[in-house]
Amino acid sequence: MTSMTALDTPTLLLDYQKLLKNINEIASFAKEHNLSYRPHIKTHKSVDIAKLQLQAGAVGITTATIPEAEAMAAGGIKDILIAYPISSPQKIKRLIKLLQQGIKLKVMADSAEQLSYLQQELEHTPFTLEVWIKVNSGLNRCGVEPGRDALLLAEKIMSHSKLKLGGILTHAGHSYAASSCAEIERIGLREGKAVVESAEECEKAGIPIPVRSVGSTPTYKISGKVPGITEIRPGNAVFFDAIQAGLGVTTLENCALTVLASVSGVYPDRIVFDTGSKTLCLDKGAHGNETVKGFGHVVGHPEVTIERLSEEHGVGVVSGDTSLKLNDKVEIIPNHACTVANMFEEYVVHKGGNVIGGWKVE
Incomplete structure (x- = not known):
């Protein structure tokens, strides 16, 4: 040996025992709080590791890019969320190829214009694409504002024949800049509430929101406990690193x-x-x-x-x-x-x- x-x-070294411990910690938290677990694989980009996460109870995976989704699909993984706004016709054609392979695909959306591009490319196919609304919980990167803006986008999704609304998600990546555990706590609570309040606004209008999903390794154990959240998507927690230790x-x-x-x-x-x-x-x-x-x-x-x-x-x-x-x-x-x-x-x-x-x- x-x-x-x-x-x-x-x-690049990977400690197998620590890896399994980290995966099982996330899976145990999800089970304890009756949450689905959909890890973000942009951390590891490995089919082998993704399969370990699925064996531990993950319902599917999250990717940041279409090439990541394609690689995971080629490795036999069938349930994939691409947590990135996709609007270019070139990229949408690649989404359609994944649908043709039988992948249970979901994509993120945060604008009516993006929805129009998705609808246009899907119109001449037999497929309906599942779309999740991205809300901004403080990172100020992508996403509509929580509440009324999320409802307006949900109504737009419902108006498109080739799109179906699957959930609402957010990512509190700004937690990586937190200066204290108390600040991480505040960010995590806001993360969870941004999703739940948006879902409640939609459901008051008669639009069901099956999945309410949060991410971010520093916050998932906080936002995941907010009543109404149904799913967590931590990525870095599979490995951890010096930044996570510093936080x-x-x-x-x-x-x-x-x-x-x-x-x-x-x-x-x-x-x-x-x-x-x-x-x-x-x-x-x-x-x-x-x-x-x-x-x-x-x-x-x-x-x-x-x-x-x-x-x-x-x-x-x-x-x-x-x-x-x-x-x-x-x-x-x-x-x-x-x-x-x-x-x-x-x-x-x-x-x-x-x-x-x-x-x-x-």
Whole structure:
């Protein structure tokens, strides 16, 4: 059996036991609170991991892009939500191909104009497409405003012969910029209420809303408890990372994804690793999070801070003494697991430090 320390670097490592623990924690929360679980696979982009999530009770998956949906469909996954507004005719034709494969497809919508494009492309097909309304719960990215605007869009969906309304969703991604657990709590409650209040507005008008869905790893255990919510869509929680640990959502010990790196240079005032921006990414959180220190946590070496990155070099500064020397290998917990996984083609899966397989990053 190969020890992971015998691998070349940089290598994307995945701790199998921590992965299963993280998946089961989400699934247990969903079961306890009578929620459906539809994980966002943009974190891992792996059919193998998605199938583990389905085995744990997930009702389907969420993707951010059509290529992600196509890859998951090719891997045998049949129930897919694309949580991104799609309006270009080129992209809609790809949606139709997924429908032709028998995929139970859902898409997100937040404008009447987008609905018109969907209707136009679907009119000459035998298919009806399920559409979920995106409401803005504070991220101020995509989405209609909760309440009356959601009702108006719901009425538009109902007026189109080739569209059917399946649910209302939101994503509180601004929770990644929270400065305290109390702020995460406030964001999570607002997230849940934005969806529930919008659904209630629709149902008062006689439009049923079967699914009320929330996401965001920092908030799903808060928004998921709001009465009326029926589904959670956390993504990052499958792995966790240094940002989530910095937010207080988890601990570094629960982070399943690491990068195996080598010391490629030792100098009087710095240590250089073979993991630069093309490996660790220049990411401290897309929404301004300031809780992380440096560009990744060097496991077992708190004296080292990766202070700067060039493309193939991670430059660490040392506070005090260190035992690290040339060719030593270390694990680095990335700041943002989603972007780092996106840089690799394969996970090297290990258990107790021994390699047990390789899973493709589709």
